[in-house]
Amino acid sequence: MSILLAVQDWDSAGWVARFKRNAPDREIRLWPDATDYRGVRYAVCWKPPQGLLAKLPDLEVMFSLGAGVDAMMHDPELPDVPLVRIVDPSLTGRMTEWVVLQVLMHHRRQRVHDAHQRDKLWGRVPQPAADAVGVGIMGLGVLGRDAAEKLIGLGFDVAGWSRTPKDIAGVTCFHGEDGLRPFLARTDILVVLLPLTPDTQAMIDFDLLGGLRTDNHMGGAVLINAGRGGLQVEADILRALAEGNLSGATLDVFVEEPLPPESPFWTHPKVTVTPHVAAESDPDYLCTYILRQIENFEAGRPLENVVDRSLGY
Template identity: 55%
Template sequence: MGKGVLALLINGGAENWSPSRWKARFDEVCGDRRVVLLPDPALDPADVHYAAVWKPKPGELATFGNLRVIFNLGAGVDALMADRSLPDVPLVRVAVDDLTDRMTEYVVLHVLLHHRQELYLRESQREKRWAPKYQWAAGALTVGIMGLGTLGAASARALRALGFRVIGWSRSEKQIDGIACFHGADGLDAFLRQTNILVCLLPLTPDTRHVLNRDLFAKLNRESPLGAPVIINAGRGGLQNEADILHALKDDTLGAASLDVYETEPLPASSPFWSHPKVVLTPHNAADTDADEISKYVARQIARFEAGGELENVVDRKRGY
């Protein structure tokens, strides 16, 4: 009997998510295993043992009766978890160094952007105005990171190395050397009261939907050289209440925002975020990961699984991540 088919189901328009590109990478690393890019009318659904997916439509995976493992090609699994017909097999999320490093780059870049007053300096450049302001040291600011998984912990360590005061919050208790960690509902307010720049890397679950709202913004610390708190969301679009962000920017509850994710993607041309002077936008590319690294990761996992080993980074469906 031949090896079970690995089916690729990828719905994405960005260059890095080109289905043909992913197919070529998986063909290279999967040896003699058949890799099929869906849809493929000639494929017998019973032959599919593994699926590597990105944003599949609800019900698309339910037709594979012999499916053994689903590999999600991105870090967030909320779209998959919302599919009530999702087969009851292990769901594995991506956790590779390349993804972690790229997210760390993004977080550090945007913390530094606000710390070094880049919005003001770029405005000065456009207006040909030579008017430098006092620049404080990194240690004058506290960066609070919501979500202390692999991505949050790596970002926390990198920011601390640059001299920022760094604290973190997570739903369950975590310990990171040199980082003051808060957890649970009881620790959230204390965490927010110290935070000048809030970085959100939480997974999207029913409990975290719209956690970035006006009530939370009002609890952030305002006693820093920034004058008003800043938020950076590189988690999921559903974490943020976008109307609340706009209102908070208008009345200076927030001083600025960096957003990589949105409730509707692609971001509609009608969104006020596009032209807002206090908002820095990126097109959900904070942690675009190289297809080579992810395809190798999936191939290794399949080989280990077929040899009787355990899968890594399996999603806890009750928690949603």
């Protein structure tokens, strides 16, 4: 009943210690130190190298340490066993905090006030009520739904778009290709929380951004992306900012991470950059969550949050 940890870009030693502390009766192996993969029934992964999981002859379940599974889904040799994603209540709360913060920052024109402060200017800018502002959320899963509900509580006019129909109290819901343009046309602040799939790759392009409502108190629409960097065409975001379709953007995710020093986003006066920190999970919760799933699986109970490979999430 061995567990293999295949973790890149995170503290692998910390994960080993955490799993050994919480599951002292299980053998914990660490990639790339482990060379014998026989008997490994469970793989706990974050950005595992392609082809690694196909080398585990006894593998029964794969777990992603993040809410997104796109890095694993891109592996052409991914074994045909259940892939489980993380649904973490603390992650949901942290994402909602970040989304609300960024929406309010743009709505209340904080970047403008910051510039006025630097220039010692007692300046005023138009400030309508929240119910005059259309916030549109792309992606109405657990994260999008919670953010929508909190924004409704602040008085914003909230709409949502998803691939399939959704019904959320207080949210004007659109879905599918036919619903995308009407959704964009009533949106002043666009919040992107979509998973990265073949259908959503590079979806946030110049054409999509051009469909947003620009006649508003901010002088243009706003883009907020905390989904995945692969969702956005970064040259198109810069073009939309230059041509006035966008009055501002907050980006937590990028095509290349860490964001290279030469990226124009770092110094763009209309862009706020955060380093993929919108929602970081509690490592201790993740460990407990995975071990509970393993116990349920071994007791014959169903796994939770299994990825539908036809959808990519």
